[in-house]
Amino acid sequence: MKVQGQHYRTIWLKADDPTTVQIIDQRHLPHLFVIEDIRTVQEMAVAIRDMHVRGAGLIGAAAGFGMYLAALAAPRDDFAASMQAASAHLRATRPTAVNLEWAVSRQLQVLQSAGDDVELAIARLRQEAEAIADEDAEFCRRIGEHGVSLIEAIAGRKNGEPVNILTHCNAGWLAFVDYGTATAPIYAAHDRGIPMHVWVDETRPRNQGARLTAWELGQHGVSHHVIADNVGGHLMQHGMVDLVITGSDRTTYTGDVANKIGTYLKALAARDNDIPFYVALPSSTIDWQKRDGVHEIPIEQRDATEVRTIRGWDGEQLRTVLLTPPHSPAVNYAFDVTPARLVSGLITERGICEASEAGVRRLYPEKFTS
Amino acid sequence: MKVQGQHYRTIWLKADDPTTVQIIDQRHLPHLFVIEDIRTVQEMAVAIRDMHVRGAGLIGAAAGFGMYLAALAAPRDDFAASMQAASAHLRATRPTAVNLEWAVSRQLQVLQSAGDDVELAIARLRQEAEAIADEDAEFCRRIGEHGVSLIEAIAGRKNGEPVNILTHCNAGWLAFVDYGTATAPIYAAHDRGIPMHVWVDETRPRNQGARLTAWELGQHGVSHHVIADNVGGHLMQHGMVDLVITGSDRTTYTGDVANKIGTYLKALAARDNDIPFYVALPSSTIDWQKRDGVHEIPIEQRDATEVRTIRGWDGEQLRTVLLTPPHSPAVNYAFDVTPARLVSGLITERGICEASEAGVRRLYPEKFTS
Numbered sequence: 001m002k003v004q005g006q007h008y009r010t011i012w013l014k015a016d017d018p019t020t021v022q023i024i025d026q027r028h029l030p031h032l033f034v035i036e037d038i039r040t041v042q043e044m045a046v047a048i049r050d051m052h053v054r055g056a057g058l059i060g061a062a063a064g065f066g067m068y069l070a071a072l073a074a075p076r077d078d079f080a081a082s083m084q085a086a087s088a089h090l091r092a093t094r095p096t097a098v099n100l101e102w103a104v105s106r107q108l109q110v111l112q113s114a115g116d117d118v119e120l121a122i123a124r125l126r127q128e129a130e131a132i133a134d135e136d137a138e139f140c141r142r143i144g145e146h147g148v149s150l151i152e153a154i155a156g157r158k159n160g161e162p163v164n165i166l167t168h169c170n171a172g173w174l175a176f177v178d179y180g181t182a183t184a185p186i187y188a189a190h191d192r193g194i195p196m197h198v199w200v201d202e203t204r205p206r207n208q209g210a211r212l213t214a215w216e217l218g219q220h221g222v223s224h225h226v227i228a229d230n231v232g233g234h235l236m237q238h239g240m241v242d243l244v245i246t247g248s249d250r251t252t253y254t255g256d257v258a259n260k261i262g263t264y265l266k267a268l269a270a271r272d273n274d275i276p277f278y279v280a281l282p283s284s285t286i287d288w289q290k291r292d293g294v295h296e297i298p299i300e301q302r303d304a305t306e307v308r309t310i311r312g313w314d315g316e317q318l319r320t321v322l323l324t325p326p327h328s329p330a331v332n333y334a335f336d337v338t339p340a341r342l343v344s345g346l347i348t349e350r351g352i353c354e355a356s357e358a359g360v361r362r363l364y365p366e367k368f369t370s
Numbered sequence: 371m372k373v374q375g376q377h378y379r380t381i382w383l384k385a386d387d388p389t390t391v392q393i394i395d396q397r398h399l400p401h402l403f404v405i406e407d408i409r410t411v412q413e414m415a416v417a418i419r420d421m422h423v424r425g426a427g428l429i430g431a432a433a434g435f436g437m438y439l440a441a442l443a444a445p446r447d448d449f450a451a452s453m454q455a456a457s458a459h460l461r462a463t464r465p466t467a468v469n470l471e472w473a474v475s476r477q478l479q480v481l482q483s484a485g486d487d488v489e490l491a492i493a494r495l496r497q498e499a500e501a502i503a504d505e506d507a508e509f510c511r512r513i514g515e516h517g518v519s520l521i522e523a524i525a526g527r528k529n530g531e532p533v534n535i536l537t538h539c540n541a542g543w544l545a546f547v548d549y550g551t552a553t554a555p556i557y558a559a560h561d562r563g564i565p566m567h568v569w570v571d572e573t574r575p576r577n578q579g580a581r582l583t584a585w586e587l588g589q590h591g592v593s594h595h596v597i598a599d600n601v602g603g604h605l606m607q608h609g610m611v612d613l614v615i616t617g618s619d620r621t622t623y624t625g626d627v628a629n630k631i632g633t634y635l636k637a638l639a640a641r642d643n644d645i646p647f648y649v650a651l652p653s654s655t656i657d658w659q660k661r662d663g664v665h666e667i668p669i670e671q672r673d674a675t676e677v678r679t680i681r682g683w684d685g686e687q688l689r690t691v692l693l694t695p696p697h698s699p700a701v702n703y704a705f706d707v708t709p710a711r712l713v714s715g716l717i718t719e720r721g722i723c724e725a726s727e728a729g730v731r732r733l734y735p736e737k738f739t740s
Contacts (some may be wrong), residue, residue, distance in 0.1 A: 029483075158399055200698075202574070214695050229600050234634065234707075235703075239665055262598070262601070266635075309682070310680055312691025321681070322683040323418070323572070323680070324584055326402035328570075328580075332597075335604075336604035
């Protein structure tokens, strides 16, 4: 998508140096637009763990490129063991992100296909990393094409009034390689001239909504307001939300959705007010092994500092300030699970389905044959 | 309650100067403990509007003292009109707070009782302001005595494991004159040695939980963790919450509860997970005219700056930082309404009742006779 009028993806090989990966260091947004050079798998692991890059699809693409960078630096006499270590290192950075596991496994298969030929392995890992990124962008584009039908249908009933969409966290193009998932239908509708307005949950503690989604939408010219995470229920009670779309970090094959902490609360409010609640996701986010999301999906606990302090722009620089009493501890669960019963449907790259095993099976029958 | 080992209320007449009211300027907590002198009704209106003082009971007490300060300064030849203007000025500061209206009306009746005798009026307004404050503290103490039974019952089932209580915003003693409402049962249980732990919703956008409730509990030695407002649903799904207690800024006589924005979302999560959700309130908070909270209670919209920026301690001073893109607008609804159907019960100074007209009528029959 566009940044300052120029087209960007969120991750790419440096134009004149294909041994360097470039990313947008998202920790500085929306205040500063910083491109970071990543030259080693260790740097990529830090970038994933410390959330220079974040979001389901982008973490997968970053892991794919990370495996390629690992191969470039791996000692030739200890190549296989070194690549195993790199894969373990990458996998440990964000335990809840299913795309991380998926991309690393995909690269390990590529590695195996190259046998003992290290140069072939490097070439194939690079090719596969680029394919993972391209597929991610293409899947998001298709999610937009499918999801826009929901917005069009609502617009048809609103006589020119804007369709009000609420979203949580950033499942925008910054969370993927391009387009995003929750935002893909929004961008597609906007580009078709459908009047729209987006309520952006700020999404504490890391404020991905206030920082990233608001910035993305602003750059693309989509009308929006930032709201505290507490506000959505009130808006829904008063008819100010027509549709909720969120992303998903991991989805069970039965339709339970692990997404940014607080998603579950919005789903409850949508149900209580008869508002459609859709989840947009590429199938790479589906965990084909897990049936019961609430009890089976591990939930990452992050550093309490993310709750106790916050980073913002003081007019001259980014500055961190303390929000709590100095001796009050905090806990920081990063995700929650929204049970399928609260989800109106899943918007995938193959179409929209019911959030249920039957619904998912209809779109992905090949995953259920084994 | 205690601050740095010394007993304080939240508002009082200055010891050696009864023409000055003193308050804790809560905007600086938890980082600085600042006592502010209030000498005029104009200063009191600013203190209420800009939330130097906040919370249902404390706003009422502040309005009571504000009317007294107004009388001290009112021109003798235009006393009645001047007092009417003062009452209008105070009423306009926080439209959702029912205690404000209630305390101002109470002082207007006192004023009437004094006829044309200005000195008598001043004396009676002072006496009444002190009575409003004393009653507020006494009602909160009784709420604690009634509510502690809920905590004791849960503790009896937990074999010495701590009772986990979640609370939203600050319905602590800082929101009243002493004890608080939601916190009164917690302090009472703590003082009886019941093992307890409190999940403190940070309560964006103004972070009254992270700033005030955490500070209060810390000063009193109650074990607690601060959490983002998004976290409560996840904790409830995983058995980590035994009881929710919140306060109320305005309660309909049918049991609908207008409280800090986001309360409704926690009530939905409590219902979805079969967790008791209680609301603690003095009866001064009950609006005897309103039947349908969602549609009849006006919801204050505050300045979007409260969402777009945040204030915290940078290690040396309080500093405000920007959280959103510079051009992204925000909206700031300050309260939401939790329908009575989601409320397990109301804890009042007269006891615990069902959140329904029948329940409220049982405790306050005299309010239903007219």
